[in-house]
Amino acid sequence: MSAKMEEQNAEMEPQMPQRTLAHIKNKQRRQELFRKMQIDKRKEKLKEKKKKQREDEKAGDKAPPKKVPKTIENMRVFDETMVNPEDEEVTYDEATDEMAPYFNRETLPKVLITTSDKAAWTTRRLCKELSSCIPNSEVHHRRHLPxxxxxxxxxxxxxxxxxxxxxxxxKANGMVISHFPDGPTCHYKMSNVKLRQDIKRCGKPTEHQPELILNNFNTRLGHSIGRQIAALFPHDPNFVGRRVVTFHNQRDFVFFRHHRYVFKDNKKVGLQELGPRFTLKLRSLQKGTFDSKFGEYEWVHKRHEMDSSRRKFHL
Amino acid sequence: MAAHMEPQVCQIWMGAQTGILKGIDLKKNAASNFTDLTTLEKDKEITSICWSGADERQVLLGLRNGTVRTFDPKKLVYDEDFVECDREGGLFKGLASLDDERLITCQESGMVRVWQKGKPEHITEIKAGANLSRMRQNPHKRQCIATGGKENDLKVWDLERPDDPIFKAKNVRNSFLDLRVPVWVNDMQFLANSSKVVTCTGHCQVRLYDPSSTQRRPVLDIPFDEYPIISMALVPGDNSVLVGNTQGRMAEIDLRKGQVGRIYKGFAGSIRDMQCHPTLPLVASCGLDRFLRVHDIQDGSIRSKIYLKSKLNCLLFSTRDFTQDEDMLEASKKGKKKTAGEEGDEESEAIWKKMKTITEGNQKSEKKRRKTKEMGEAQRKDGLAGKKKMRSSRAWET
Incomplete structure (x- = not known):
């Protein structure tokens, strides 16, 4: 009975709280110990990593597959409007939309670039640089015209x-792209504008027709947007020029980049940025040419209604 | 063709901009196409839709090229075309059936015509003025129609007297700057129990006209939002209407208070057409965002939302079977619940029967037994924690 009691008492003994670094009052000592602790932690981590590597090497093919990190893109909320390329109805819809004449090679793109009234120097500069990205485009002063x-x-x-x-x-903060004669008209928010002078080791673009990359425009809305952007650039790029214009969509932000690539050898590719660069976010897609008051909207971004989930994307 | 669908299961019929007729089964939340996808043409876009006759035997489809097709919702096949109007008249802005044999068509140019089945020429013609944007029929007085459009104010016509309208609205007074207020009627509805007409305008107003009174100007004028209102639906009960605008905002407008009521949510694009169910508290709406949405009028919640792949122009809500089915479904659900409840009762009764009746003599021992039982249960439940508790309690005892 007594032995049992002792055992119980030992279990009952209150444990001293662990002394943490914060309890050390001498600042120098505390810092020293903290540094040591950090180093130990790092060493431990590295050890683990190396151990795992060695195990994986040993196992060869049997090694457990690498874990895919969870991102909000790959945990995206299911979107039923995702376009299936074999869908007859969507294919027909796209074949008869407003951009169809361009894709049927009946029209050649010719783009007019202008600014809002009283544009700043940087905005006018951006227009000029954008014009050098888009072949067959002209920059005109707005001249206070509606x-x-x-x-x-x-x-x-x-x-x-x-x-x-x-x-x-x-600052440039918005962009409207309108297709003629029957629309559509897109309104974007524009941010992170960098002109050529702000980009390090920026090259000068050539006169060749660029290649166009449109990434991740997968939903029905994304398709419409992508088609409209594609219609700004002529078909048949000059591959000799090695110029690429990219519209990369990630989490509903469309990143615009302009590069020249070079094949260094069989494996390596070099990229030189040609500028400008900016980011776009879609605000609305309107049917018909620009008419913000009486036009019909196909899609409007409603901030509080639509942004309820961080994992929901529209493009 | 989705011929595998069972007949008469679709409650909503919709016309798409691609020319596809779509049927929606709300119970299964499924949609199916009733047009052959290989025969699509841009000319065959469905711009308006209506029932033929009072008993919903046929669906009439007004196409962009000026023909009216008929579709049999029971057999799921197209019958012969009803009429062929001239293409110069523009798009169909309204279709309505007078009876099983006669059809009213309205085109953008202002031609309102009545056609007899089997006759190539129209019987009656009304010139309602250019730029029409909608024609609606009074559902309780079928020969009575209303028209309106851009710079073409509301007119109510009797088809038996096609020369003059029976009511012609007058524009509101000039603004405070003494400027003329522009007219742009986009849609209208007849109230059921009176001769009143509600219109919605491209300048964001909802107006109520009373043809029975001497006043030709609107008796009520309610502003809503900042964008053109293009569609309207009558809520059964006549006290309010639902309106939708080009930015995808839908709201209930109370005609007694003259106020904007509930705002319905979930829209991304322009609302082209909407309709309320006559008996159920449901409203279906469709538009350029390619979704059909069915909202509950009572609490504003979204009942179903279906992606339909094409931009949608018009919709038609069936009145009959859905109601009965729904009732039956609910009844069956209730029945199920009832049986479940009964089973529960039986079980509990069995438990009561098993219990011993407690007398004074065995009460103490019963208490003790119960206590030990409880303790045991606690141990099982809490696992380790329970054990520790026991131990500590024992330690405290010694």
Whole structure:
């Protein structure tokens, strides 16, 4: 009975709280110990890693597969509008949409680039640089003209697209892309604009027609957007020029980049940025040419209603 | 063709911009196409849709090229075309059937015509003015129709007197700057129990007209949002209407208070058409965002949302079978619940029967037994923690 009691008492003994570094009052000592602890931790981690590597090497093919990290993209909320390329209905819908004449090679893209009124120097510069990215494009001063009149006269002069860069407090902050003659019109928020002068080791673009890369425009809305962007650039790029324009969609942000590539040897590829670079986020897709008040919207981004989940994407 | 579908299971019929007729089964939340995808043409876009006759025997489809096709929702086949209008008249802005034999068509150019089945020429013609955007029929007085459009104010016509409208709205007074207020009627509805007409405009107003009174100006004018209102549905009960605009905002407008009521959520794009179910508290809406949404009018929650792959122009809500089926479904559900409850009762009764009746003599021993039992149970439940508790309690005893 007594032995049992002792045992129980031993178990009952209150444990001293572990002394942590925070309890050491001498700052120098505390710091020293902390540094030591950090180093130990790192060593431990490295050891584990090496051990695992060795085990994997030993196991060869039988090694457990590497874990895929969880990102909000691969945990994306299911979207029923994801386009299946074999879907007849969507294929027909796309074959008869407003951009169909371009894809049937009936029209050649001709783009008008302009700004909002009283554009800052940087915005005008951006227009110029954008114009060097898009073949067959012209930059014009806005001259305080209403957009609807510009659209009318641009259509008479056989332009197929219009890009308007909006300027606010000396910065480019918005972009409108409109396709002629029947739309659609997209409105984007623009951010992170970097001109050629701000980019390190930036090259000068050549006159060759660029290749176009459109990444991750997979939903029905993404398809419409992607098709409209594609219609800004002519078919048949000059591969000799090794110029690439990229629109990369990630988490509904569309990244614009302009590069020249070079094959260094059989394996290595070099990239030189040609600028400019900026990021776009879709605000709305409107049917028809620009008419923000009386136009019908195909899709409008509603902030509080649509952004309820971080894992829900629209493009 | 989705011929494998059982007949009469679709409750909603929709016309798409691609020219596809879609049927939706709300119970299964499934959609099916009733047009051969290989025969699609841009010319065959369905711009308006209506029932033929009062008993919903046929669906009439107004196409972009000026023909009216008929579809049999029971056999799921197309019958012969009803009429062929001229293409110069523009798009169909409204279809309605007078009776089984006669059909009213309305085109953008302002031609409202009545056609007899089997006759190539129209019987009656009304010139309702250019730029029409909608024609609606009074569901309780079938020869009575209303028209309206851009710079073409509301007119109510009697088809037996095609020369003059029986009611012609007058524009509201000039604004405070003494400027004329522009007119742009986009949609209208007849209220059921009165001769009143509700319109919605491209300048974001909902207006109520009363043709029975002497006043030709609207008796009620309610502003809603900042974008053109393009579709409207009458809520059964006549006290309110639902409106939808080009930015995908749908709201209930109370006609008694003259206020905007509940805002319905979940839309991404322009709402082209909507309709309420006559008996159930449901409203279906469709539009450019390629979704059909069915909302509950009572609490505003979304009942179903179906992606339909094409932009949708118009929809038609069936009135009959769905209600009965729903009732039957609910009844069967209730029945199931009832049986479950009964089973529960039987079990508990059995337990009561098993229990001993407690007398004074065995009460103490019963208490003790129960206590030990409880302790045992606690141990089992809490596992280790329970054991420790026991131990500590014993230590405390000694």
């Amino acid at each position: 957009l609807k009149r510009i659209i009318k006269s641009a259509q008479e002069k056989d332009f197929t697209d219009l890009i308007v860069i909006n300027n606010d407090r000396g």
